[in-house]
Amino acid sequence: MLQEEIERVQKLHPGARIHYADYFGSATRIHEDPEKFGFGKATINRACCGAGGPYNYERSAVCGRPGAVACENPASYIKWDDHHYTEAAYRVIAGDVAKRYRYDWFGCRAKGLDSE
Known part of the structure; x- marks a missing residue:
């Protein structure tokens, strides 16, 4: 439908x-094997910035509001909050997209999901 x-x-x-x-697809591959891309296995379903609970997400204390606290090492997390990826995850996703589509959009080579 989208292609049409x-x-x-x-x-x-x-x-x-x-x-x-x-x-x-790029984001899904990170979730399937987070350690391959440098993310902590214990952080796969937890937000870096939040207010506790099993997913470090509390609707009444979203990131940027009183009660929410950012983690000490965002680079080990996939998700920044309930809706956004961390800079580290976006870097891997963008690198994968650029690599898979063989298009150097920004004049730089980023680390893709297939990189060692």
């Missing part, structure tokens, strides 16, 4: 360059 819509828009605007990348 991209093709339709491309036909409407033949001079436009449309780039599609599977962000979700």
Whole structure:
């Protein structure tokens, strides 16, 4: 369905360059094997910034509000809060997308999921 819509828009605007990348697939691979990418196994389902509980998430004390505390080592976490990834996770995701689609969008080479 999405691919069909991209093709339709491309036909409407033949001079436009449309780039599609599977962000979700990259994020899923991190969740499947977090230690491979330097994330702590104990942190896979916990937010770095939160207010306690099994997932370090409390709706009444979201990150940035009173009661929420950031972890000491965000680079070992996949999720920053209940909605956002950490900088470290975004770096791996972006590197994977750039590597899989062989498109050097930003003029740099980032570490992808297949990197050793």
